[in-house]
Amino acid sequence: MAECGIHTDKAAVFLKEGQLVAIPTETVYGLAANALNEKAVLSIFEAKNRPQFDPLIVHVANLSAVDQYAVWDDQRLKQLAARFWPGPLTILLPKKSKVPDIVTSGLSRVALRVPDHPLTLQLLNMIDFPLAAPSANPFGYVSPTKPEHVQMQLGDKVSYILDGGTCGVGIESTIVGIEDGEVCVYRLGGLSIEEIEACTGKVSIRLNVSSNPAAPGQLKNHYAPRKPLYIGNAEELALKFSDRKIVALVFGSSELKLRNGVVKNLSPRGSDKEAAVNLFSFLREADASDAEVIIAQFIPESGLGAAINDRLKRASVRD
Ligand code: TXA
Numbered sequence: 562m563a564e565c566g567i568h569t570d571k572a573a574v575f576l577k578e579g580q581l582v583a584i585p586t587e588t589v590y591g592l593a594a595n596a597l598n599e600k601a602v603l604s605i606f607e608a609k610n611r612p613q614f615d616p617l618i619v620h621v622a623n624l625s626a627v628d629q630y631a632v633w634d635d636q637r638l639k640q641l642a643a644r645f646w647p648g649p650l651t652i653l654l655p656k657k658s659k660v661p662d663i664v665t666s667g668l669s670r671v672a673l674r675v676p677d678h679p680l681t682l683q684l685l686n687m688i689d690f691p692l693a694a695p696s697a698n699p700f701g702y703v704s705p706t707k708p709e710h711v712q713m714q715l716g717d718k719v720s721y722i723l724d725g726g727t728c729g730v731g732i733e734s735t736i737v738g739i740e741d742g743e744v745c746v747y748r749l750g751g752l753s754i755e756e757i758e759a760c761t762g763k764v765s766i767r768l769n770v771s772s773n774p775a776a777p778g779q780l781k782n783h784y785a786p787r788k789p790l791y792i793g794n795a796e797e798l799a800l801k802f803s804d805r806k807i808v809a810l811v812f813g814s815s816e817l818k819l820r821n822g823v824v825k826n827l828s829p830r831g832s833d834k835e836a837a838v839n840l841f842s843f844l845r846e847a848d849a850s851d852a853e854v855i856i857a858q859f860i861p862e863s864g865l866g867a868a869i870n871d872r873l874k875r876a877s878v879r880d
């Protein structure tokens with residue numbers, strides 16, 4: 562068990578010593594280490610069992626800290642940062658040599674983000690290095706949105722869990738960068754496409770669904786519970802699996818009833834934001850329950866719906 566508390570000064574000491582600390586952000590909990598300390602960064606990959614071809618996001622205290630680590634290659638990206646930081650937006654920029662190659666898996670761009678959580682911002686302001694932090698879950702599993710999630714899976718790997726309560730957004734950051742002169746979205750996330758486009762105009766969405774290491778991140782099967790998750794029409798799936806114990810994730814006005822299982826509504830009032838907050842903790846609860854299968858239905862694509870559906874797809878059983 563790791564010590565868990567709200568003491569940023571304690572967290573800062575561990576990080577200065579090169580140790581791992583779990584940090585709260587508005588999206589999900591991160592598994593943080595000093596991004597400039599190669600050995601500490603290596604221990605992130607080891608703790609998560611994460612392949613080194615999957616690069617890490619670097620968290621900084623504010624927009625002006627970016628210049629030490631990267632080059633603003635496009636004004637549109639800087640505008641996005643000015644508008645949405647601190648917030649659930651990660652920006653890929655050409656990296657400066659100060660950022661160790663292990664952080665970016667040898668790629669020429671570094672992913673940067675100012676997280677919107679008071680404790681983590683306070684912590685970032687106490688230390689003189691940025692924090693490399695992937696989501697604080699074993700590689701491929703559902704991201705943690707509560708300190709208990711981190712404690713359960715990585716409690717023996719971190720020196721401290723900075724307890725910031727339940728994450729307010731609940732789904733990982735949206736990742737953007739420039740490619741062929743266009744603003745590209747590489748991962749759907751906690752900042753909606755609509756909000757980004759209101760700032761930059763039309764963006765190009767290039768989600769990678771391959772398992773090709775040359776296309777980092779967006780691996781085909783990710784964010785997955787251990788129990789099989791099927792997506793489709795909830796009524797039909799409930800019938801199909803009527804001989805099994807089910808957890809069903811529904812949304813809005815659904816009136817699904819199960820003979821043998823539990824129905825969990827991501828947002829009875831049909832809010833995409835509320836559904837995002839609940840998604841990962843519901844998946845974890847379903848996984849920990851005695852259910853044999855999890856069934857879910859896509860939610861409307863607008864706002865955070867697109868990112869939620871993306872996570873459901875990646876978590877699901879597919880051919
Ligand atoms: O909301 C979030 O982004 C959370 C919190 C902790 O900040 N972090 C997070 O990190 O989701 P992680 O490691 O689970 O996902 C980061 C993804 C990578 O899988 C990869 O797709 C992309 O960010 N990424 C990071 N650095 C990159 C780079 N240099 N080039 C391309 N993609 C990069």
Ligand code: MG
Pocket residue numbers: 695696704
């Ligand atoms: Mg992750």
